[in-house]
Structures are given as C-alpha cells and as structure tokens.
Amino acid sequence: MAFASSISSPSYSLTNVSSKPNKMLTPPRKIHSLSLVPRLSASRLGYALQLQGMDSLNFNPFASVASADVLLDEAVEKAHLPKGDAWSIHKFGGTCVGNSERIRNVANIIVKDESERKLVVVSAMSKATDMMYDLIYKAQSRDDSYIIALDAVLEKHKSTAVDLLEGDDLSNFLDRLHQDINNLKAMLRAIYIAGHATESFSDFVVGHGELWSAELLSAVVRKNGLECNCMDTRDVLVVNPTSSNQVDPDYLESGRRLENWCSQNSCDTIVATGFIASTPQNIPTTLKRDGSDFSAAIMGALFRARQVTIWTDVDGVYSADPRKVSEAVILKKLSYQEAWEMSYFGANVLHPRTIIPVMKYDIPIVIRNIFNLSAPGTMICRPAGLENEDGELVESPVKGFATIDNLALVNVEGTGMAGVPGTASAIFSAVKDVGANVIMISQASSEHSVCFAVPETEVKAVAAALESRFRQALDAGRLSQIAVIPNCSILAAVGQKMASTPGVSATLFNALAKANINVRAIAQGCSEYNITVVVKREDCIRALRAVHSRFYLSRTTIAMGIIGPGLIGGTLLDQLRDQAAILKEKFNIDLRVMGITGSRTMLLSDTHYHDWLRRGIHVITPNKKANSGPLEQYLKLRTLQRQSYTHYFYEATVGAGLPIISTLQGLLETGDKILRIEGIFSGTLSYIFNNARAFSEVVEAAKQAGYTEPDPRDDLSGTDVARKVIILARESGLKLELSDIPVQSLVPEPLKDSSSVEEFLQQLPQYDQDLAKQRQEAEASGEVLRYVGVVDVVKQKGTVELRRYKKEHPFAQLSGSDNIIAFSTQRYEKQPLIVRGPGAGAEVTAGGVFSDILRLASYLGAPS
Numbered sequence: 069m070a071f072a073s074s075i076s077s078p079s080y081s082l083t084n085v086s087s088k089p090n091k092m093l094t095p096p097r098k099i100h101s102l103s104l105v106p107r108l109s110a111s112r113l114g115y116a117l118q119l120q121g122m123d124s125l126n127f128n129p130f131a132s133v134a135s136a137d138v139l140l141d142e143a144v145e146k147a148h149l150p151k152g153d154a155w156s157i158h159k160f161g162g163t164c165v166g167n168s169e170r171i172r173n174v175a176n177i178i179v180k181d182e183s184e185r186k187l188v189v190v191s192a193m194s195k196a197t198d199m200m201y202d203l204i205y206k207a208q209s210r211d212d213s214y215i216i217a218l219d220a221v222l223e224k225h226k227s228t229a230v231d232l233l234e235g236d237d238l239s240n241f242l243d244r245l246h247q248d249i250n251n252l253k254a255m256l257r258a259i260y261i262a263g264h265a266t267e268s269f270s271d272f273v274v275g276h277g278e279l280w281s282a283e284l285l286s287a288v289v290r291k292n293g294l295e296c297n298c299m300d301t302r303d304v305l306v307v308n309p310t311s312s313n314q315v316d317p318d319y320l321e322s323g324r325r326l327e328n329w330c331s332q333n334s335c336d337t338i339v340a341t342g343f344i345a346s347t348p349q350n351i352p353t354t355l356k357r358d359g360s361d362f363s364a365a366i367m368g369a370l371f372r373a374r375q376v377t378i379w380t381d382v383d384g385v386y387s388a389d390p391r392k393v394s395e396a397v398i399l400k401k402l403s404y405q406e407a408w409e410m411s412y413f414g415a416n417v418l419h420p421r422t423i424i425p426v427m428k429y430d431i432p433i434v435i436r437n438i439f440n441l442s443a444p445g446t447m448i449c450r451p452a453g454l455e456n457e458d459g460e461l462v463e464s465p466v467k468g469f470a471t472i473d474n475l476a477l478v479n480v481e482g483t484g485m486a487g488v489p490g491t492a493s494a495i496f497s498a499v500k501d502v503g504a505n506v507i508m509i510s511q512a513s514s515e516h517s518v519c520f521a522v523p524e525t526e527v528k529a530v531a532a533a534l535e536s537r538f539r540q541a542l543d544a545g546r547l548s549q550i551a552v553i554p555n556c557s558i559l560a561a562v563g564q565k566m567a568s569t570p571g572v573s574a575t576l577f578n579a580l581a582k583a584n585i586n587v588r589a590i591a592q593g594c595s596e597y598n599i600t601v602v603v604k605r606e607d608c609i610r611a612l613r614a615v616h617s618r619f620y621l622s623r624t625t626i627a628m629g630i631i632g633p634g635l636i637g638g639t640l641l642d643q644l645r646d647q648a649a650i651l652k653e654k655f656n657i658d659l660r661v662m663g664i665t666g667s668r669t670m671l672l673s674d675t676h677y678h679d680w681l682r683r684g685i686h687v688i689t690p691n692k693k694a695n696s697g698p699l700e701q702y703l704k705l706r707t708l709q710r711q712s713y714t715h716y717f718y719e720a721t722v723g724a725g726l727p728i729i730s731t732l733q734g735l736l737e738t739g740d741k742i743l744r745i746e747g748i749f750s751g752t753l754s755y756i757f758n759n760a761r762a763f764s765e766v767v768e769a770a771k772q773a774g775y776t777e778p779d780p781r782d783d784l785s786g787t788d789v790a791r792k793v794i795i796l797a798r799e800s801g802l803k804l805e806l807s808d809i810p811v812q813s814l815v816p817e818p819l820k821d822s823s824s825v826e827e828f829l830q831q832l833p834q835y836d837q838d839l840a841k842q843r844q845e846a847e848a849s850g851e852v853l854r855y856v857g858v859v860d861v862v863k864q865k866g867t868v869e870l871r872r873y874k875k876e877h878p879f880a881q882l883s884g885s886d887n888i889i890a891f892s893t894q895r896y897e898k899q900p901l902i903v904r905g906p907g908a909g910a911e912v913t914a915g916g917v918f919s920d921i922l923r924l925a926s927y928l929g930a931p932s
C-alpha cells in the first residue's frame with residue numbers, strides 16, 4: 069500500500085483560471101511622445117516627463133504621487149463642484165450588471181443607498197467588452213464573421229432592454245442602440261477593408277458596452293422612482309495617453325468639465341460610464357482594460373467623496389486569487405500600498421491605478437460582493453497601528469499573494485557589465501524603445517547579470533532590441549549572452565509589515581523549497597512591501613498554495629491518494645475520518661482523500677515510487693518491499709527522493725506504529741554512533757515464543773487468533789524479520805542485500821514443500837520435540853528462547869535467528885505479540901535504548917502511517 073500526497077486544492081478547477089480570456093485581443097500598445105500632448109502646462113510637463121521616464125518600466129506609481137497631487141488639488145479647488153462627504157461613489161463591475169435581473173438588483177441597491185448624493189460608475193455587461201474587442205480582432209483579420217458577432221452584441225443588449233424597460237424608455241434606448249450598431253457596422257467595415265484598426269478606432273468601438281449599460285441602468289433607476297442622470301464620461305474625463313497601455317488623468321481639465329456637466333445636469337444621483345474618457349483633443353479613448361475601477365477612483369477624488377464602494381462578484385480582496393487557492397481568506401483591511409501591490413501583481417479584483425486618486429484625500433475604498441450583501445467586504449484605507457491592545461501582532465506580516473502568468477525572463481549576462489556605468493540604463497532604454505512593460509527587475513550585486521520579466525508576448529521584440537543594441541559587446545565577449553527563459557510566472561508576497569518583521573523571506577523560500585519549487589529570480593522592493601519570485605509557469609499554482617498555507621493564511625491542505633484500501637488502508641480511512649475535524653480546527657491541517665484504488669486495479673511496476681517522487685508526489689508506506697528490495701534500487705530511490713525534494717516516509721515498515729525508524733534517524737542525525745540493533749520484530753513469533761505450550765499448538769492458536777499470515781510458514785520462515793533487519797541496516801548506513809542475511813527458518817525442512825497449509829499444520833506436531841528440547845536446555849540455565857533479528861553495525865552484518873536470553877533480560881519479559889527493539893549506541897552503550905509495544909495489527913499500523921502523514925503536513929508548513 070502506498071500513499072501519495074501533494075499540496076493541491078481539490079475544489080479548484082483549472083478551466084476556471086481566467087474569466088476574461090479575450091484580454092489578448094487588447095490592441096497593441098503605442099508609445100506617445102510628449103509632442104502629442106501640446107496642451108500641457110509647464111508643471112504638467114514636469115510630471116509627464118517624470119512618468120515618461122519611469123512608467124515605461126512600470127515602477128511604483130507612488131514615486132510620482134506628489135506631483136500628481138498638486139494637479140488633483142488644483143482641480144478640486146478650481147472647479148466649483150458640489151463636493152465633499154455628501155457624495156459617495158459606487159462602482160458596479162461587469163458581473164453585477166450581467167443580465168436584466170442583475171441590473172434590476174443594482175438599481176435597487178442604488179435606490180436604497182442612503183447617501184445624500186451618489187455617483188454610480190458602471191462597467192459594460194459582463195463579456196460585452198470582450199465581445200467588442202473580438203469584433204475588432206475579427207474585422208482587422210478580415211474575418212467577416214464580425215457581422216454575426218455584432219448581431220450577437222445587438223441581441224444581448226436588446227433582449228436585456230426588452231426585459232427591463234417599456235414604452236418610451238424602451239424605444240428611446242432601442243433607437244440609440246440601433247443607431248450605435250449601424251455606426252459600428254460602418255466603422256468595422258472600414259477596419260475590415262483596411263485590415264487594421266488604429267488605437268482610437270478600437271477604443272471608440274470597445275467603449276460602447278459602458279454607454280449601453282449606463283443608459284440601461286439609469287433608465288431602470290428612474291423607473292424605480294429615483295431621479296437620476298446618465299453621464300457619458302467622455303464628456304468629462306480627460307486623459308493623456310502615456311506609455312505601456314496606460315493613461316494619466318488630466319485632473320484640472322476633468323474638474324472643469326465635471327463642473328460644467330454638473331451645472332447643466334443638476335442631480336443627486338448620477339449613473340456614469342466606467343472605462344471611457346476623451347483625450348484632450350476630444351477623441352474618445354479608454355482607461356484600458358478593467359479601467360472602470362480607475363474611473364470610480366478619479367470621480368471619488370474629484371468629488372472628494374466620503375467613500376468609493378467597488379461592487380464585484382467576490383466578498384472582498386482575498387489573501388490570494390480565490391480561483392487558485394480555495395483556502396484563501398478575506399482580508400478585512402488593506403493599506404493603500406498593500407492594495408496597490410496586490411493589484412499590480414495580478415489580483416485583478418482591483419485595477420492598480422485605482423489607489424492613487426483616492427489616497428491623497430484618505431477616501432476609503434470598500435470592495436463588496438453584490439451577491440452577498442451580508443459580507444462586510446474589504447476596506448482599503450490608511451493603515452492602522454501594527455499591534456492590538458495586548459501588544460500581539462494582529463496578523464501575519466504577509467497579507468496576501470498574487471501571481472502574474474505568461475511572462476518571460478530576460479537575462480543579460482557578462483563580465484563586461486561589472487563596474488561599467490550606464491549598462492542598466494542602456495538595457496532598459498532598449499526595452500523601452502520596443503514599448504515593452506518591465507514587470508520586475510533583479511540584478512545580482514556582482515553586476516554580472518541583469519534579469520527582468522516582461523510579458524511573454526513582448527519578449528521576442530525585447531530580445532531582438534537587446535541583441536542589436538549590444539551587438540558589439542556580444543561580439544567582443546563583454547556580454548556572454550542575452551538569454552530568454554519562457555513560460556514563467558511571478559509570485560508576489562505582499563504586506564506592509566514585512567518591512568519590520570525579520571525572517572519573512574526565509575520562511576517564504578523555505579516553503580517553496582519544501583514544495584519542490586525552483587525559484588528562477590528574486591526581487592524585493594526597497595519599500596519591503598513585496599517580495600517577488602519568478603517560477604516556472606507550471607509550478608505557479610503549487611507555489612502559491614505552498615506559501616499561502618505556510619503563512620498561516622490557510623490550512624495546510626494535503627490531497628491524498630490511497631492505494632490498497634485493505635485492512636490497514638481501511639483502518640486508516642476510519643482514523644482519518646474520526647480525526648479530520650480536530651485536525652482542521654486545532655492544527656490547521658486539512659487532509660483530503662482524493663482517490664482510493666486497489667493495488668490490483670492499478671498497474672504498479674517495481675519502480676512506481678520513483679515515478680511519484682520524481683513528479684513531486686510524496687510517498688508514505690507501511691510496505692517493506694521497496695526498502696528491502698535490491699540495494700541498487702533502494703539507493704536510487706533515496707537519491708531521487710532527495711533530488712526531487714519530496715518526502716518518503718515508512719515508519720510503519722518496522723514495528724508498525726512504534727517509533728523505530730524515527731528513533732534511529734534521530735540518533736543518527738544528532739551524531740550518535742549505532743553499534744547494534746537487536747529486536748523481536750515479529751508480533752507473530754513474539755506470541756509463539758511468549759507461550760509455554762507446544763510449538764505446533766501455539767502456531768495453531770496464533771493462526772486461529774488471526775496473528776499469522778494465511779500460511780503461517782510465511783511468518784515462520786523468518787523472511788519478514790529479515791526484511792526489517794535489512795531496512796534498519798540500510799538506515800544505519802550498511803550496504804547489505806537481503807541475501808546477505810542468514811536466516812534461521814522455523815519451518816522444519818521436510819515441511820517446506822507441503823502442498824497445503826492444512827497438511828503443514830497436520831504434520832507440524834512431529835517436529836515439536838526439536839524446539840521443546842532447545843527450550844528445556846535454555847530453561848535449565850535460567851534462559852528463554854527468542855526469535856530475533858540483529859543488525860551488527862560494527863561488523864556490518866545482520867542475522868535472523870533463535871537466541872537464548874537470561875530470564876531477567878527485557879526480551880524475556882515480553883507478553884502477547886509485543887515487539888521490542890534495543891538500540892546499543894555510543895551514547896546508549898551500557899543500557900540500550902529500548903522501544904517496546906504492540907508491533908502488529910491494523911490499528912497500530914494505520915496509526916503509524918497516520919503519524920507519517922502528519923509529519924509530512926508539518927514538513928509542508930503546518931504549524932507545530
């Protein structure tokens with residue numbers, strides 16, 4: 069029987085990883101030079117310049133918050149807006165308005181909201197934006213199915229409107245919808261003919277989802293009796309495109325336009341389009357994918373609102389993407405910095421730019437679940453103190469984890485880089501020239517290599533640009549290589565308190581090592597709010613789960629397969645079932661049996677443990693075969709297990725649940741020298757020799773009591789004891805084969821070949837005399853007979869034989885089917901270390917396996 073376990077979360081479905089698969093369709097990014105923004109004032113230019121330098125590398129935007137603040141202040145001061153606490157901002161994500169019933173639900177929430185004034189930012193209906201990007205993709209690929217796809221867009225919105233509205237409301241909406249669709253048709257036709265869509269064409273097209281959802285929602289709110297105006301944010305929000313698929317709001321101009329809008333549309337409830345805006349030249353644009361959160365934050369800042377509530381489809385910000393870690397927990401509070409780091413590193417519950425506008429005014433953001441109104445959500449605000457009243461740390465230093473997939477690492481290496489000023493700058497200016505977005509950078513302090521991560525889609529261009537930029541250095545050998553490592557992911561640990569807590573990275577890397585994850589690059593920001601590691605993409609979820617559970621954010625989850633649910637396996641299942649709740653509650657360990665299979669139904673080759681270990685699956689077994697088989701295979705198994713950082717535990721192979729192997733390992737690891745291990749290793753033979761009756765009678769009784777194998781000769785032959793001797797000998801460092809162990813068999817020679825068990829038992833009494841004689845001789849000199857296994861480490865040999873012991877020897881005082889094992893070592897020379905107790909039976913053997921499983925859990929990060 070073997071137990072294979074690995075960290076994994078069973079309820080997680082891989083097919084569910086991305087809710088927005090079409091994001092790949094985002095049009096290519098364009099770098100805008102300063103000459104494209106002629107309206108910038110001098111101070112604005114300063115800010116823009118700063119961003120030109122920094123943003124292309126996507127550095128922490130907090131670096132430039134100070135200059136942005138000035139603009140924000142000015143905007144709010146100069147615009148005579150009805151601003152302040154009376155306003156609250158709500159933002160409803162795509163799933164919140166995914167169908168007519170949900171739109172009705174949102175309208176109800178808006179009507180019931182008691183804020184004096186509210187502005188509601190709404191996303192497109194779920195999937196609508198993906199559908200719009202798909203239209204462009206199809207049209208520019210000259211695929212005329214864009215026409216059918218556009219019909220689907222029309223139908224989606226039309227049927228929703230028919231469900232929600234009637235009379236004039238409905239006909240007004242449908243008129244507009246048809247008109248928009250006709251315009252889009254013409255536009256897509258032009259794109260189809262040209263085989264190309266400019267960024268502004270495509271931004272114009274994709275923004276329609278928000279226009280329609282805002283129209284629909286405001287009509288329903290009005291229908292519910294609340295006066296409400298619909299704002300097309302292209303009339304209000306002005307943004308300047310910057311590099312890397314980002315825009316910068318022009319707060320001053322937006323403030324002016326907002327004031328203007330409010331003076332013409334005085335109203336206490338506004339439903340505004342998320343995502344869309346205009347350039348300073350009044351060309352429609354967007355805040356880029358997932359930008360509605362950002363829209364809401366900009367509005368929050370312009371109005372100096374009391375709060376921005378972001379409504380979505382999860383209970384708040386989780387400690388990790390709940391689709392990847394089912395044990396993720398809701399974070400009640402996050403600082404602005406923490407929220408920014410989480411979103412920057414892939415927690416798409418919040419757009420990373422959302423934080424900046426609201427932070428300056430301490431406007432809290434609350435993330436809430438539209439489908440679970442009873443959940444309080446996550447509050448993102450200025451951090452409170454680190455400690456509670458008792459002075460204890462309130463929470464783990466790591467708040468959460470986030471991941472970004474589809475990255476490639478670029479490694480620029482060479483001795484000629486050391487001490488040469490400007491190398492890094494040359495590297496990144498080449499990267500900037502191709503418009504690539506650098507997600508993290510790590511440089512070895514030897515300055516021999518610079519390594520950075522970029523999206524996989526951009527790496528070809530980056531590598532080509534670097535090769536051309538450094539051609540000379542490569543030819544001269546000053547640079548040895550520009551290497552691309554594809555299929556990478558970033559895993560980031562985020563938490564403000566990491567800065568003041570020692571040992572966080574040690575714990576993190578330890579957890580990764582124990583889960584057998586190879587770390588390819590590491591970066592820690594000077595702020596220490598995040599530690600970032602790059603791992604292979606296929607390891608990413610496993611890595612995420614391992615570190616998540618290590619930091620106590622969730623339970624240590626062990627998914628197990630049980631092979632051979634016979635007597636021991638079945639008993640183990642019972643034990644697991646009885647103990648599961650306590651383990652979860654008290655020890656934070658979640659053991660899940662994911663599969664059970666009979667050893668016969670599974671084709672297992674001799675080397676099956678090898679394959680599992682190699683794949684990162686830990687193995688726990690009470691089966692003696694692997695460790696007592698051919699020496700070469702055993703040694704290979706151990707090497708492989710070490711190499712693959714997997715665990716292989718087999719305590720129950722000797723003495724069932726008794727701590728034999730772990731005692732031996734403990735002695736060896738602490739530097740003791742083993743001299744000799746001697747013991748009664750067979751419960752069956754222990755029983756037989758603890759009994760004064762004739763040999764054949766006791767064998768018969770032992771068989772009746774279920775203490776023997778179906779054929780008692782399997783016990784009496786001594787092979788089972790020899791296997792245990794071999795296991796202990798190898799554990800002590802001896803390189804012995806099973807055939808090196810002389811075994812004294814208790815099966816009389818002529819009966820070895822008896823054809824049946826019955827025949828054997830029938831004839832056995834004829835040989836009682838032999839053993840009785842030996843017993844009498846022993847007794848005459850105050851001794852008893854015991855069937856023992858011996859590992860003589862000094863002489864490097866092992867034996868299995870009948871021996872005589874003085875009546876006062878611990879081996880002589882055994883009862884029932886107990887095992888007893890004596891370790892004579894350098895430390896325990898005069899008085900050996902003795903372990904004694906029941907060494908056979910399903911309960912204790914399963915218990916031994918169970919305790920190995922818990923040892924594994926603790927190795928994998930369960931709290932001790």
Ligand code: ADP
Binds near residue numbers: 418
């Ligand atoms: P919306 O359309 O409402 O803006 P998004 O799909 O953009 O919603 O963001 C919400 C999704 O973000 C959640 O459904 C969740 O799957 C995902 N997500 C990723 N990481 C996290 C996290 N750490 N906490 C919460 N949600 C997360």
Ligand code: ASP
Binds near residue numbers: 161162191342358361
């Ligand atoms: N509808 C836009 C998108 O899907 C913006 C948003 O939902 O935040 O990207």
Ligand code: MG
Binds near residue numbers: 358416417
């Ligand atoms: Mg979103």
